Amino acid sequence: MIAERDFARGIFHDTFLGSPQEPVWKWADRKIFFDQKQTAQMDRYDSSVTPWVRDIQDAIRDPETKEVTGLKSSQTGLSQGALNAIAYMPEHCPGNVLYAINSKEKGSDVANIRLGPLLKKLAGSQLSEDPNDFATLTMRLKNMVVKVSGSGSASPVRETWYRVVVIDEPEDFEQLPDGSFYDLVKSRFATVADATLFVIGKPQLEATKKDPKSGIIHRCFLKGSQEHWRLPCPHCPETFVFRRDHFQYHQHQSLEGEWDLAAMEAPGGVWYKTPCCGERIDEHQKYELVKQGQWVPAELKDRMKLSNEPVAAEPGVRSFHINDYYSNWPEVTWGKLFVKWVQCTEINPNSAQREDYIKNHDGLPIAPKEIYVASETINALRGGITERITIDQINEDGTNDKITREQILGHRFGLSYNQEGKRINDLPIKPVALTISVDRQDEFYKWTVIAWSAASQSYLVDFGISNTDGQLLGLRKRPYYFEGKKYFIFGGGVDRGHKSKVIYSLCQRSIRMGWPLVPLLGWGQKHERYLTDPIEKRTTTLQNGEVMEYIRFHDHSIKIDFYSETIQRRTEPRLWMPDPVPHDIVTELTSEYWDPDLRKFVHPDGAAPNDYGDTLKMQLGVIWPVFSPLFD
Numbered sequence: 001m002i003a004e005r006d007f008a009r010g011i012f013h014d015t016f017l018g019s020p021q022e023p024v025w026k027w028a029d030r031k032i033f034f035d036q037k038q039t040a041q042m043d044r045y046d047s048s049v050t051p052w053v054r055d056i057q058d059a060i061r062d063p064e065t066k067e068v069t070g071l072k073s074s075q076t077g078l079s080q081g082a083l084n085a086i087a088y089m090p091e092h093c094p095g096n097v098l099y100a101i102n103s104k105e106k107g108s109d110v111a112n113i114r115l116g117p118l119l120k121k122l123a124g125s126q127l128s129e130d131p132n133d134f135a136t137l138t139m140r141l142k143n144m145v146v147k148v149s150g151s152g153s154a155s156p157v158r159e160t161w162y163r164v165v166v167i168d169e170p171e172d173f174e175q176l177p178d179g180s181f182y183d184l185v186k187s188r189f190a191t192v193a194d195a196t197l198f199v200i201g202k203p204q205l206e207a208t209k210k211d212p213k214s215g216i217i218h219r220c221f222l223k224g225s226q227e228h229w230r231l232p233c234p235h236c237p238e239t240f241v242f243r244r245d246h247f248q249y250h251q252h253q254s255l256e257g258e259w260d261l262a263a264m265e266a267p268g269g270v271w272y273k274t275p276c277c278g279e280r281i282d283e284h285q286k287y288e289l290v291k292q293g294q295w296v297p298a299e300l301k302d303r304m305k306l307s308n309e310p311v312a313a314e315p316g317v318r319s320f321h322i323n324d325y326y327s328n329w330p331e332v333t334w335g336k337l338f339v340k341w342v343q344c345t346e347i348n349p350n351s352a353q354r355e356d357y358i359k360n361h362d363g364l365p366i367a368p369k370e371i372y373v374a375s376e377t378i379n380a381l382r383g384g385i386t387e388r389i390t391i392d393q394i395n396e397d398g399t400n401d402k403i404t405r406e407q408i409l410g411h412r413f414g415l416s417y418n419q420e421g422k423r424i425n426d427l428p429i430k431p432v433a434l435t436i437s438v439d440r441q442d443e444f445y446k447w448t449v450i451a452w453s454a455a456s457q458s459y460l461v462d463f464g465i466s467n468t469d470g471q472l473l474g475l476r477k478r479p480y481y482f483e484g485k486k487y488f489i490f491g492g493g494v495d496r497g498h499k500s501k502v503i504y505s506l507c508q509r510s511i512r513m514g515w516p517l518v519p520l521l522g523w524g525q526k527h528e529r530y531l532t533d534p535i536e537k538r539t540t541t542l543q544n545g546e547v548m549e550y551i552r553f554h555d556h557s558i559k560i561d562f563y564s565e566t567i568q569r570r571t572e573p574r575l576w577m578p579d580p581v582p583h584d585i586v587t588e589l590t591s592e593y594w595d596p597d598l599r600k601f602v603h604p605d606g607a608a609p610n611d612y613g614d615t616l617k618m619q620l621g622v623i624w625p626v627f628s629p630l631f632d
């Protein structure tokens with residue numbers, strides 16, 4: 001039943017302001033014309049070209065919808081949709097608007113070319129009488145103010161309240177001292193009734209659980225209704241979405257293996273094979289088919305997840321995904337798209353271009369490279385470095401403020417010995433033990449020495465090369481000092497590799513000297529899973545009948561822990577590096593990289609060796625777990 005008051009208001013609106021019942025898209029189809037400055041594509045707005053935008057813009061009429069996320073590819077008409085909704089407001093649902101985009105040029109383009117002229121034409125009677133206002137990025141209408149911010153700065157958010165905020169390309173915004181631009185808008189929005197927040201943009205990285213700053217647009221999408229534009233199959237009763245892996249194309253390769261890209265781009269060169277019944281859809285059917293689509297929230301089992309964890313749909317949050325395969329623009333035909341795809345995956349495979357394609361055309365985020373060890377990552381492990389951190393401060397009235405401050409991590413220390421074997425520094429801590437980790441090369445040994453604290457914190461205090469067994473075994477007598485007291489290396493491990501005979505005999509010698517060096521054997525296969533229990537003690541009987549104990553460790557798991565946790569995330573208990581970090585340590589620890597496609601570590605030909613990285617990996621992952629029970 002319609003309350004009398006609402007009925008009266010309806011008549012009032014119908015008479016004086018146009019119908020409030022008219023959806024934004026219908027109104028836009030009637031009212032929005034472009035001049036040539038704005039677009040070469042259309043002279044008037046036609047919502048049938050981008051029918052998926054209709055519901056999205058209409059969110060401003062829906063009091064239940066507080067937040068709208070459009071996770072999109074490059075050619076989807078969503079920005080224009082948001083501008084239409086703003087232009088609709090003065091006559092239908094006035095209220096202040098902020099359109100935020102982090103680019104001065106794009107901001108000025110929105111204000112002066114796209115939105116300004118639209119509002120002048122449509123809300124002419126309600127324009128502010130001060131014409132100077134239009135020269136700035138603030139447009140004053142009689143019943144509302146529209147601000148366009150191209151700076152990414154927080155001030156327009158703090159200045160006033162808004163009925164509608166559009167954050168265009170949120171991935172382009174820099175982190176503010178107190179969180180992201182999105183966080184700031186959200187915190188201001190909490191108390192505004194009837195407000196609608198539009199977050200629209202192309203994705204960059206996937207949102208991850210570990211890094212709360214990654215993938216803002218994807219994160220917003222995840223917590224919403226996750227709707228897709230589903231099309232009714234012309235061949236069966238099912239519906240489907242357009243996605244890249246269901247497209248087909250003739251390989252069009254000549255005998256010499258050359259691709260005939262022109263044939264691919266020609267009509268019929270690329271077609272869609274429906275996932276429901278396997279029938280063929282051609283591009284000329286696209287416009288009619290897409291027009292019949294509708295937004296359908298993903299079923300629970302199909303929802304995209306945050307690091308394999310489901311994210312519940314928040315009430316009042318609608319999120320939409322759309323890609324370029326739906327687009328009716330002539331520059332993104334299926335043929336053109338797949339020529340581009342084949343170029344970056346088949347003809348000149350290039351992972352950066354491939355990622356660009358996925359972000360820009362599939363409108364999908366890229367999985368972050370979990371492990372990317374750069375020299376900055378290694379240098380960040382130094383004791384005593386100063387970092388800016390943001391922390392939550394709880395005020396007396398119970399409110400929460402984010403404050404940024406400088407923090408010194410650990411304390412600065414230097415290596416105990418230089419590369420000439422001269423003692424130069426005391427130990428940074430009173431150690432519970434010192435351990436050595438050794439990697440055998442063809443002609444020499446490379447080793448690192450770690451000082452361990454009672455809390456299992458590790459400090460790199462010495463490293464170097466020994467040319468003979470004698471030199472290496474001599475290290476057991478090398479003194480390290482802390483507050484005038486001498487400490488010696490307790491023992492450690494030697495990478496056995498394929499040189500089992502040499503290493504076993506070295507270890508036998510050292511054990512007889514009362515210096516326990518244990519052979520370590522890494523194992524693994526090409527495609528690895530992560531094992532949570534990667535170490536096991538084993539024994540072997542040597543030729544002379546002696547039984548030798550050695551440690552077998554799963555190399556991939558130890559490496560993942562070391563590079564992605566200890567090194568990259570500085571996980572506790574920490575590894576501390578001396579300041580400065582020796583050049584050789586930095587180079588060797590950064591010589592391998594993680595290939596996200598192969599899902600394994602790659603050590604390119606010609607790159608620096610990674611032996612010191614291996615010794616440190618064994619220190620933390622193998623030697624300490626094996627030896628530490630002795631020091632409890």
Ligand SMILES: [Zn+2]
Pocket residue numbers: 233234235236237238274276277278279
């Ligand atoms: Zn079908």
